[in-house]
Amino acid sequence: EDKVVQSPLSLVVHEGDTVTLNCSYEVTNFRSLLWYKQEKKAPTFLFMLTSSGIEKKSGRLSSILDKKELFSILNITATQTGDSAVYLCAVELITNAGKSTFGDGTTLTVKP
Amino acid sequence: EPEVTQTPSHQVTQMGQEVILRCVPISNHLYFYWYRQILGQKVEFLVSFYNNEISEKSEIFDDQFSVERPDGSNFTLKIRSTKLEDSAMYFCASSHTRLAGRTDTQYFGPGTRLTVL
Numbered sequence: 386e387d388k389v390v391q392s393p394l395s396l397v398v399h400e401g402d403t404v405t406l407n408c409s410y411e412v413t414n415f416r417s418l419l420w421y422k423q424e425k426k427a428p429t430f431l432f433m434l435t436s437s438g439i440e441k442k443s444g445r446l447s448s449i450l451d452k453k454e455l456f457s458i459l460n461i462t463a464t465q466t467g468d469s470a471v472y473l474c475a476v477e478l479i480t481n482a483g484k485s486t487f488g489d490g491t492t493l494t495v496k497p
Numbered sequence: 498e499p500e501v502t503q504t505p506s507h508q509v510t511q512m513g514q515e516v517i518l519r520c521v522p523i524s525n526h527l528y529f530y531w532y533r534q535i536l537g538q539k540v541e542f543l544v545s546f547y548n549n550e551i552s553e554k555s556e557i558f559d560d561q562f563s564v565e566r567p568d569g570s571n572f573t574l575k576i577r578s579t580k581l582e583d584s585a586m587y588f589c590a591s592s593h594t595r596l597a598g599r600t601d602t603q604y605f606g607p608g609t610r611l612t613v614l
Contacts, residue, residue: 427605
């Protein structure tokens, strides 16, 4: 059975801190790993990772994939209260058209 | 910026009733998806749809569920006879392409909260 595990499940930090969120997976026929930010409602896309070792960056957020060890990390530097959200990791398989398997998410709370 | 829209934002129905959840994907997108998220639980894939047919469906998507693209813009999810456990947030998503070896970004709609009483 395909599995995506995120850790920690929740995290509370103060503004300005740096956080690292983890996502490990056990799947067959890996295609890509995606990170989403979910605030009140719909997930919004952050990154898609398909190759090991290539860091994707967007402002204070960055992410990298390790296909040998089957994990990805999402880093957020200089956190702000607006970063408070649930961060979702999902894995897509080559064989399943568009089917994503999601992790449980990490709930990040950034306090002023 | 183009976005996926969903209606209604919240639907309350009695157990056993049929519901239709509506989505308008981004206009030049070709691939459409439904997900659900039961309160406090993870997002779950239901179905993907391309070229007027289902590409993939999960074990959740049983005979009570169906999808349709009735015209050039709408994408609907029908639940024939709702059960209490169907109460969840239902998200529609769309993507432009699915080229070999490459996945395109899925853009999510704001969701429809379905409450079955």
